[in-house]
Amino acid sequence: xxxxxxxxxxxxxxxxxxxxxxxxxxxxxxxxxxxxxxxxxxxxxxxxxxxxxxxxxxxxxxxxxxxxxxxxxxxxxxxxxxxxxxxxxxxxxxxxxxxxxxxxxxxxxxxxxxxxxxxxxxxxxxxxxxxxxxxxxxxxxxxxxxxxxxxxxxxxxxxxxxxxxxxxxxxxxxxxxxxxxxxxxxxxxxxxxxxxxxxxxxxxxxxxxxxxxxxxxxxxxxxxxxxxxxxxxxxxxxxxxxxxxxxxxxxxxxxxxxxxxxxxxxxxxxxxxxxxxxxxxxxxxxxxxxxxxxxxxxxxxxxxxx
Amino acid sequence: xxxxxxxxxxxxxxxxxxxxxxxxxxxxxxxxxxxxxxxxxxxxxxxxxxxxxxxxxxxxxxxxxxxxxxxxxxxxxxxxxxxxxxxxxxxxxxxxxxxxxxxxxxxxxxxxxxxxxxxxxxxxxxxxxxxxxxxxxxxxxxxxxxxxxxxxxxxxxxxxxxxxxxxxxxxxxxxxxxxxxxxxxxxxxxxxxxxxxxxxxxxxxxxxxxxxxxxxxxxxxxxxxxxxxxxxxxxxxxxxxxxxxxxxxxxxxxxxxxxxxxxxxxxxxxxxxxxxxxxxxxxxxxxxxxxxxxxxxxxxxxxxxx
Numbered sequence: 001x002x003x004x005x006x007x008x009x010x011x012x013x014x015x016x017x018x019x020x021x022x023x024x025x026x027x028x029x030x031x032x033x034x035x036x037x038x039x040x041x042x043x044x045x046x047x048x049x050x051x052x053x054x055x056x057x058x059x060x061x062x063x064x065x066x067x068x069x070x071x072x073x074x075x076x077x078x079x080x081x082x083x084x085x086x087x088x089x090x091x092x093x094x095x096x097x098x099x100x101x102x103x104x105x106x107x108x109x110x111x112x113x114x115x116x117x118x119x120x121x122x123x124x125x126x127x128x129x130x131x132x133x134x135x136x137x138x139x140x141x142x143x144x145x146x147x148x149x150x151x152x153x154x155x156x157x158x159x160x161x162x163x164x165x166x167x168x169x170x171x172x173x174x175x176x177x178x179x180x181x182x183x184x185x186x187x188x189x190x191x192x193x194x195x196x197x198x199x200x201x202x203x204x205x206x207x208x209x210x211x212x213x214x215x216x217x218x219x220x221x222x223x224x225x226x227x228x229x230x231x232x233x234x235x236x237x238x239x240x241x242x243x244x245x246x247x248x249x250x251x252x253x254x255x256x257x258x259x260x261x262x263x264x265x266x267x268x269x270x271x272x273x274x275x276x277x278x279x280x281x282x283x284x285x286x287x288x289x290x291x292x293x294x295x296x297x298x299x300x301x302x303x304x305x306x
Numbered sequence: 307x308x309x310x311x312x313x314x315x316x317x318x319x320x321x322x323x324x325x326x327x328x329x330x331x332x333x334x335x336x337x338x339x340x341x342x343x344x345x346x347x348x349x350x351x352x353x354x355x356x357x358x359x360x361x362x363x364x365x366x367x368x369x370x371x372x373x374x375x376x377x378x379x380x381x382x383x384x385x386x387x388x389x390x391x392x393x394x395x396x397x398x399x400x401x402x403x404x405x406x407x408x409x410x411x412x413x414x415x416x417x418x419x420x421x422x423x424x425x426x427x428x429x430x431x432x433x434x435x436x437x438x439x440x441x442x443x444x445x446x447x448x449x450x451x452x453x454x455x456x457x458x459x460x461x462x463x464x465x466x467x468x469x470x471x472x473x474x475x476x477x478x479x480x481x482x483x484x485x486x487x488x489x490x491x492x493x494x495x496x497x498x499x500x501x502x503x504x505x506x507x508x509x510x511x512x513x514x515x516x517x518x519x520x521x522x523x524x525x526x527x528x529x530x531x532x533x534x535x536x537x538x539x540x541x542x543x544x545x546x547x548x549x550x551x552x553x554x555x556x557x558x559x560x561x562x563x564x565x566x567x568x569x570x571x572x573x574x575x576x577x578x579x580x581x582x583x584x585x586x587x588x589x590x591x592x593x594x595x596x597x598x599x600x601x602x603x604x605x606x607x608x609x610x611x612x
Contacts, residue, residue: 094433095431095433098411098415098433098434098458099415101411101458102408102411102412102414102415102417103417105404105407105408105411105412106408106411106412106417106421108408109404109405109408109576110576111408111409111412111417111418111571111573112417112418112421112422114571114572114573114574114576115412115418115421115422115571115572115573116418116421116422118565118566118572120556120557120558120572120574121574122574122575122576123576124579125401125576125579127400127401127404128404151457151458152404152407152457152458250426251426252426259424260424265417265420265421266420266421266424266426267417267420267421268420268426268427268428269428270415270416270420270428270429270431273430273431
């Protein structure tokens with residue numbers, strides 16, 4: 001029985017190091033130099049080349065290196081009986097919460113404008129208590145962000161696929177309540193999981209339900225956003241601007257129109273970075289559970305795709 | 307008996323409007339068109355031309371339009387028996403606290419760099435729990451900022467002239483403890499009142515006591531800072547940078563070297579804006595107290611200069 005690491009966009013050396021520190025005897029294979037694919041039962045994966053798991057006949061579990069599992073689910077050739085797990089890490093939630101708070105404060109206090117423009121232009125500002133922030137996606141990250149914003153006196157609402165009850169947050173759910181949720185959102189924060197249902201959800205018809213002058217923050221996935229639609233509603237003045245941390249193509253191509261739009265703030269996918277050291281114990285715990293035939297932690301619902 | 311408004315850099319029309327709304331019968335004079343200076347007993351003032359109060363023989367109180375009173379105290383020709391008052395306003399404290407938090411988050415998450423540079427350069431970031439913020443000045447604003455930062459998991463220390471005890475904050479005081487306070491401050495926030503003792507306090511010898519790579523935030527007064535010394539310690543790499551909201555000359559002159567220094571973030575004195583509507587009641591309360599011979603609120607200690 002062996003443990004496979006596969007990471008096609010990030011160097012896996014910190015993962016290898018952390019795994020060996022915690023589990024010196026682990027029989028580790030690092031893609032693409034795999035000696036015996038038939039021995040692999042557990043794979044720790046980030047953005048694997050689709051289709052490769054066909055070569056691993058005894059694979060039982062694919063563990064994502066991060067909170068997102070869209071890069072795994074998006075591969076149609078993964079047999080239905082393989083379990084997929086995600087990372088749930090308190091530090092990831094804290095980092096995401098602080099990042100969203102920092103983007104919102106930058107926006108309401110006009111910091112990017114002051115600090116980038118090199119011009120003396122005093123003006124008014126918004127206060128947390130005057131702003132309603134709508135969070136799409138009330139999973140672990142969404143709830144963490146909501147709590148951080150409430151603590152800092154923002155008005156917060158949440159929207160999710162199914163009904164959630166969260167202290168201090170007015171929650172909406174399902175397609176029927178999406179319009180009401182959007183109408184009230186002065187700032188819209190996207191934290192939805194990327195699924196076949198949520199892909200392209202940030203599009204013109206959704207933006208038009210937001211109040212005039214609303215601001216978009218996308219810290220989930222680039223594929224949630226129809227980029228041309230965002231440019232259209234920003235350029236026609238319906239949206240006041242956007243802060244985007246994720247993109248369909250990363251790094252964002254140098255000639256992409258987002259770079260030179262003064263109302264769009266681009267950051268290089270830095271909302272929260274998984275730290276292998278803090279996450280490896282929960283990965284290895286699931287590896288042990290698999291070996292012992294026990295129920296795994298943080299398993300993804302293959303139907304819901306999150 | 308009349309009430310004088312004098313505001314030489316800001317249009318006083320919102321003050322006049324708010325005063326008239328609260329006190330329609332107020333006998334109001336607006337500088338410089340004063341009919342009878344001898345009748346004026348109370349002056350609401352912002353940056354008056356020095357020396358003019360000689361012409362008001364019956365003046366008893368000068369009320370600042372804001373939290374700062376350095377613009378009044380700086381005039382040596384104001385008789386010692388005239389009482390000076392400042393504004394203490396919960397909204398000012400809240401606005402200042404949120405502004406300092408936003409500057410600190412912008413710094414630890416590298417937002418200005420990402421959003422101004424238009425380059426895809428992911429990198430690591432600091433977390434609140436890894437950062438020690440030292441606040442100079444533990445008055446109403448300093449305490450408000452400390453509480454906001456503690457709530458957001460920063461480590462906070464405070465320094466002030468005399469000893470203060472504030473829950474959750476390690477406090478230092480006096481010249482003897484300044485060095486120890488500075489040594490630990492990864493981010494230094496200046497919120498001192500401007501007095502003859504604190505003028506030019508942010509100078510080379512102080513910066514050199516900060517740890518290498520420290521960051522300065524000045525949201526108090528431009529006259530606290532020796533500008534050339536800051537440029538020197540930033541250019542030689544001892545300080546990592548600074549966010550400045552106040553300047554010796556405002557607006558900051560177009561040819562000032564701060565504008566083009568990539569490590570200095572300039573904002574146009576927008577930390578907190580006094581709202582006449584919310585502040586006029588406390589000004590009028592002091593006016594009534596004066597008329598009735600009662601003790602005034604928020605009186606400045608002329609010796610301490612704050």
